Amino acid sequence: MKASVFGGLAALALAAGIMTVADGARAQGNMGGDMGSVPKEIVIGDLYASTGPFASISMPVYDGLKLWVAETNEEGGAYVKAYDRKIPLRIVSYDDQSNTATAATLTNQLITQDKVDVLVADSGSVLASVSVPVAREHKVFLIDPTGTGSPLFSKDNPYIALVADPASVIWPKYLADFLTDEAAKEGLTRVAILYSTNDFTGTQASALKGFIEASHSPVKIVFYRGVPTSTSDYTVMINTIAATHPDMVIELGYVGNDIAFLRNLQDSGLKFRGVFSIYSGSEPEVLVKNVGASGLAGVFTYSPSNFMHYKPTAGMDVDQFRALWDKTYPGGKVAFGLNSDAGYVTGLAIGQMLANAPDLTALGLRKGIFAASGKMTTLAGPFSLNELGEQTGELMPIGQLAPDGQNAVKLTVVYPPEDADGKAVFGPK
Amino acid sequence: MLQQAIVSGLVFGLYFTLVGLGLNLIFGVMRIVNIAHGDFLMLGGYAAYWLFTLFGMSPFLAAVLVLVVFLAVGWPLYYLIVPRLQLARDAEMLSLILFFGLSQVIEALATIAFGTTEHSIPGRVLGIGPFGLLGAMLPKAWGVSALVSAIAVGAVALYLYRTRLGTLTRAVMVNRDEALASGIDTNRVSAIAFGIGIALAGLAGVFAPFMLGSMTPSMGVDVNLAAFAVIVVGSLGNPLGTALGGMIYGVSLLLMQTYLSSWANLLPNLMLILVLLVWPTGILGREVRRA
Incomplete structure (x- = not known):
């Protein structure tokens, strides 16, 4: 009897251990842990706000990201190191209408229902702030385009990187x-x-x-x-x-x-x-x-970047980007400026992340994006991350x-x- | 600083009287809550912007045009929506839901049409530099906007108290059923009031770029909140009480901005709660509604 109780406890402990390991190594998105089969596409999950008070800073970022995806797909897709080949990209995006509660729910939906491979928060600190705890809870790596506020970053959260604007604490x-x-x-x-x-x-x-x-x-x-x-x-x-x-x-x-x-x-x-x-x-x-x-x-x-004219090591320079933007989005309903650049830079960061990540687990993606830190210059300037995942370049x-x-x-x-x-x-x- | 805040508040409040006036007129006559009021104001603002940008039209001319067009739109809109609404058991509550839907539709269409970026008309169009008033220095555009608001309030007062249609309108405001029983065409009276309410929202929108800095399709929500504070403070259903509500709102807001700036956006909510607890009918409530 005693032996069977111990045996049962040991089995439970083993099962719990296996579950813990599996959780830590869990792959993001629809590719599961099976790195043998090559997926048809990499799915990028993104939130944007077409209405509400943050629409004017969100839509340019969203359009900039879409432009990068289109450009990358024209070249056969993004190079994914985990599969050593180019794979086409697809965006799954939802409109949170500048509402933080909606943004939190939709982040959860992107993770649990759409099982996206790459998760991108909405623009700005207010809307990004609600995606941070959701991503962290699910142990999914979050690409934060322009949420620069310091409360978004902490030493105990390895699941975030700010990619397209400098952190607010160093910005000034x-x-x-x-x-x-x-x-x-x-x-x-x-x-x-x-x-x-x-x-x-x-x-x-x-x-x-x-x-x-x-x-x-x-x-x-x-x-x-x-x-x-x-x-x-x-x-x-x-x-x-x-x-x-x-x-x-x-x-x-x-x-x-x-x-x-x-x-x-x-x-x-x-x-x-x-x-x-x-x-x-x-x-x-x-x-x-x-x-x-x-x-x-x-x-x-x-x-x-519009005025600095950096010489990028990745992607277009600002003049080329401007020309493509005007061609793709004529009429000026969505403004060209810092936020449109940020959307494009977000795409470039995702590209580097996929090109460097050894696997597509959350921690693998983190490794991938940190590998680009200090080695990439985009039209927004040098790309650099600190240990918290905050952007310290692009000043x-x-x-x-x-x-x-x-x-x-x-x-x-x-x-x-x-x-x-x-x-x-x-x-x- | 105190003098500047109070004088600026009074002038700013005059504009907010105009913002709330149409909303209160519609509620007073029809007992329905037009949650899309702020969106009609936004459309008025965009109309003025495009008339200025495309044809260089002065905001004054645009204001006249907007008044006419919005009145013409509001009239049939009444027949499309309100009579059906009033058949419901709880028309007030149902109107909240229906106009919320309309508000969302207008905002979405405006976003598609105008984009999400800010639009405005240069301040110089209404005069460059400040002017002095009772020891305070104010932008000329404020003076002009406040004057237009004062004229609009006066015109509504004349309409309500010096015209036959105004008398009929007040009769409907006091008791719709009794007005109907006494042979008043309540639908016609209400349709005109609804049209005027929408036109006043459009008129406030024409001057929004000068008073609120810039416009976006999503500005309606904040405008509604301010408008509700103004009309609840003055008196729900009493259009002229709006003037008092506007003044109190304007002065309180600018005093808050001066001395407790971080908390200034709490003001509309605090005012709503306070007034509803202390004077549920608003400061000018009962007396004027029965006048």
Whole structure:
């Protein structure tokens, strides 16, 4: 009797052990663990938002990714190291309509029902944040295109990589250096920081504040306040900021926030010696359309790939990509800019991941994408991941906008000095 | 800062009076909740944008055109939807569901037609730079939008209190069944009110780019939330109470932005809860509805 109880326990323990091992080595998606049979296609599961507040940042990423898939399939598919051959790609995508609850459910559906081989989150920190725990729970590797907020990444989660935008915690590094170095030398020492309260810009604001405070420079933060991301009017806020007499105003928000802020600033008649906004450089066409080229004159911004013209080791350069984008998506209903580039870069990262992954398990895919870290340059710049899976490459230098006389803007890179092609021009005291 | 916030709030509130006015008129006359109100406003905004972009049409002219077209659309839309709705046992609740569906359809179609990126009309079209008012500096576009809102509120007041059709409309607002029994063509009166409500939403939309920065097809949800706060505070079903609701909303919002900016988006919800608990009929509730 005793022997049979022990025998039973041993059998249970063995079974549990086998299950644990099987779980850890489980392959993602529809290919199962059978690496012998070559699949007809690699299925990429992706979420996008065609409506709602995040549609304007989601659709360009989605369209950029689709463009990469089409381009890759024209060449016979993506090279998959696990099978040592090219395999065609297919996207399975669902519209979460900018709703986080829907995004969580659809992530689960992509994993459990569609059994996709590669899982891609929706764009931006808000929508990506709900896919992270679902992917982690299922031990499925998640490609995070542009969800940059620090709460998405942790040491105990190996199932995520941020591929197409730098992490929010390091994104404002050049901006902080610019303020504490270049701007401080010109006597701009009072800085106001106004941010939208979401993971993306909230993390950037907090990191920027941290960098400035740690610099021990004469730069002082005289205003530091958040506003809801849904804020559409900044008139009173601009007057409140002006009352603190800042030299430089840093506004960190999404596209809609930047448009409202810059329009209100123009209408207010108030002038600061320097103004910074994120999307003035990243989505210049949308900003020019809504704010006007004159409203962007002198505005400091990040210099994204559109202006940097990196020489890529993978994929098209920005001019080639732009030409293909205009041909594929005529009419401009979905904006070309930082997010369209991000969609394409997401595809390139997936391509490198498949080309390097020894197998298609979650940890195999992780190995594959980390193998590309530090070895690939795309149209968005050098690709580099830290141990948390955050993107530490693709950092954007600081630029300054000026009207080009044809109702558009040109950007001069002003910081860091090694990338600069001009000098920053500040307003009078 | 306090003075700037209060004066700006009053002007901003005037615009939000216009935003809520049509919604409240429709609810007051028909006791149905037009959840698609914000989407009609969005369509008005896009109409003004395209008229400006394609033909360089001034927002004032666009406003007149939008008023006429939206009135013409609203009238038959009433006959298509509302009489059937009112046959239901709980027309108010059913209207929420039906107009939610309509809202989704409008948003989806607008996304297909206009794309997802932000659109706007340059602020300079309504004047460049700020102007002074009671010690506060405000954008000229705000002044113009607030003036148009004030004219619209005045016109609705004249319609309701100085015209025969307005008298009939108020009779329907007080009691639809009694109005019907006394020989009033309630459907005709309601159809006109519905058309005016939709037209007012369109008119508010024309000035949305100047007051709300930019437009996207999904803006209707946020607009609805603000509009509901405005009309519940003023008084549900009392179009002129909307003016008071708009002012309170505008001043409260800008005071919140000035002193507690991170919490500003809680305001509409807080106002709704507070007013429903303390004054369930709104601040101007009963008296005016029976006037």
